[in-house]
Amino acid sequence: MKVVAVPAPGRRARASLSSVVLILGFGSVLGSGCGDPGVEPPPPLTPCEEAVACTRNTQEVASGTFEYSVSRYDYTFDLTTRQASSRVLLNVFQPGGDCFSIPGPAGITNPTWNGSPARVSQANGMLGVCGTPQFAGQVNFESNYTVPEATYFYSQVGFSRRPDFVGNTFSYLLGWVESCDLFGPCDDLTNRLANYTFTVNHPAGQTVLCPGARTSGTTQTRCELLGTQAPTYSSFAVASNPRWVSTRLVDSTAAQLDFYEIPEGRLVDALDANAVGHFLQWITQQLGPLPYGRELRVASAPTEWxxxxHPANIILREDLPLLRQDYANMTMHTLMHEVVHQWAGNxxxxxxxxxxxxxxxxxxxFTYLYEEQNRNWEAPQTLAYWDKQARTASYYLRPQDNPAPDYVSFINDVYGTGPMILFLQLEPLIGRDKVIAGIRTFLSIQGTRSIDDLRFALEAASGANLERYFQTWLVGSGEPDWPFFAVTHAKANGQLTLTVMQQTLSNVVYPCAVEIELRGDLASQKQLVTVDFTLNPQSATVTKSISAPSWTVRQVLVDPGNKLVNRKATGLVREPKSAGWVL
Ligand SMILES: [Zn+2]
Known part of the structure; x- marks a missing residue:
């Protein structure tokens, strides 16, 4: 658990190898898959891996800390006692060693290394684990831990029990970015994808949800994420409410969506099942089949966000229909947003x-695109909300502040700047079709992606050089110095000349295109003009001449559609920051 911004290494390594010794004579009793007696076997090694693990252990093996990747977590959790048992399968990188280091809590018990007792120390959030030397192959690290009933980061992350709005107890084990080690040994770096199984023991008849393919018994529910890999931030999740009942909202070629809600719940009634089904068809046409299978579970719960x-498993806040309607339809917008995360995030x-x-x-x-194309009465409100959040943002999207911004504050700050700067503002500059093509490339391969990767994908799709755009709009420290647009107009010889000047405190000039709306005396007297500063502006001032309208221009509105991040007042006057949602 760190939740700090650090460049992640390519693979987990906390210490370098300290020495090399010869280990002889252990032969085939060392590695998992090599015949450990009395231990439930982990998934079989491939013949190649097995050969390496079993034969090279008899040769040179380094003592010291080895590097590894975690391929799978098998996590068992008792909902009543909070007792967890964890099995972590590590792929050992050659030349191996006899120790590894992994984030984990103090207080784990019964640690074993391929079935034999392991030596474990804990300091500064890291477990040092040592056992039988291993050249390559796998280490099967098992341990037990009682998860505290506690939450972190002023959020619901952790394990909590809280009443829903009619008083039933909602239990939630919730992981997050760099937080899976709250629940046991776990490589919590963001750029890790793994497979998982979750086995939850619970009171008879209680409904329990967890990520992946789910099978439920009377007192045990099991979920498997054994196909498409998933990140730790969203995968460690167990949610339960004893009074949830299931409603099948959608059953189509795209998805089978079951909604879990208490009988008094508000969300199923707030959703139009046909609209949800239509959205699921649309988004799978855009991004491909649901990555964790056709089954999608959505539950209503007393959450803060x-x-x-979670993969194949979405939790929505139970009072969405009652909240301030910053999005025109809070329930539908949030559901669509979380569905898109199945590809983008998971x-x-x-x-x-x-x-x-x-x-x-x-x-x-993508939620906005769907609204604009299918629920166009809702899209303008989404843009207005983004714009308000973006105008009053506290940080750039790639903040250079030293010290770095508080991480929770930073991520709460990106819901307006993110979609506007990374996508919406690029539409008039490179074309919406190119923006979408770039996104499809960016998301096409399972793995990890950076903001730079997104720029490269958008550049490849459009042929444009976006370096200056990204540098100007995304990189900076302190409160963002967004542009204010001052507009003057003059009429001569049947032409109306607009002069648009960007004003910033730092005199930086932003690559952008800005819409200007001219208005006359009558409501019908309107004209929209796009003024293009281009991706590589040479000046803070651009003039554009158009045929003068037949009516007299009385008023000029800058960015009437809320499509460009810009200040509404010049100089140091600042709009008050507005409270935003996390979703
Ligand atoms: Zn989100």
Whole structure:
């Protein structure tokens, strides 16, 4: 658990190898898959891996800390006692060693290394684990831990029990960015994808949700994420409410969506099942089949965030229809946003914690695209909300502040700037079709992606050089110095000449195109003009001449559609920051 912005190394390594010794004579009793007696076997190694693990252990093996990647977590959790048992499968990188280091809590018990007792120390949030030397292959690290009933970061992250709005107890084990080690040993770096199984023991008849393919018994529910890999931030999740009942909202080729809600719940009634089904068809046409299978579970719960995107398993806040309607339809917007995260955040995930903006920006942008094309009465309100959040943002999307911004404050700050700067503002500059093509490339391969990767994908799709755009709009420290647009107009010889000047405190000139609306005396007297500063502006001032309208221009509005981040007042006058939602 760190939740700090640090460049992630390519693979987990906390110490370098200290020495090399010869280990002889252990032969085939060392590695998992090599015949450990009395231990439930982990998934079989491939023949190649097995050969390496079993034969090279008899040769040179380094003592010291080895590097590894975690391929799978098997996590068992008792909902009543909070007792967890964890099995972590590590792929050992050659030349191996006899120790590894992994984030984990103090207080784990019964640690074993391929079935034999392991030596474990804990300091500064890291477990040092030592056992039988291993050249390559796998280490199967098992341990037990009692998860505290506690939450962190002024959020619901952790394990909590709280009443829903009619008093039923909602239990939630909620991981997050760099937080899976709250629940046991876990490599919590963002750029890790793994497979998982969750086995939850619970009181008889209680409904329990967890990510992936789910099978439920009377006192045990099991979920498997054994196909498409998933990141730790969203995968560690167990949610339960004893009075949830299931409603099948959608059953189509795109998805089978079951909604879990208490009988008094508000969300199923607030959703139009046909609209949800139509959206699921649309988004799977845009991004491909749901990455974690056709089954999608959505539940209503007393959460602080509006929604959370566990793989194949979405949790929505129970009072969405009652909240201030910053989005025209809070319930539908949030549901769509979390569905987009199945691709953007889950299947394709963050290279580093500071890449958080792209996943929120993509979830918002695709939700907006759907609204604009299918629910166009809702889209303008989404843009107005983004614009308000962006104008009053506290940080750039790639903040250079020293010290770095508080991470929670930073990620709460990106819901307007992200979709506007990364996507919406690029539409008039490179074309919406190119923006979408770039996104599809960016999301096409399972793995980890950075904001730079997004720029490269957009550049490849458009042929444009976006370096100056990204540098100007995304990089900076302190409160963003967004432009104010001063507009004057003059009429002569049947032409109306608009002069548009960008004003900033630092005199930086932003690559952009800005819409100007001219208005006359009558409501019908309106004309929209786009003034293009281009991706490589040479001046803070651009003039544009058009055929003068037949009516007299009385008023000029800058960015009437809320499509460009800009100040509404010049100089140091600042609009008050508005409270925003996290979803
Ligand atoms: Zn989100």
């Amino acid at each position: 509006l929604g959370i995107e 299947r394709t995930t963050l290279e580093s914690p500071m890449d958080y903006p792209w996943k929120e920006a993509l979830a918002e942008y």
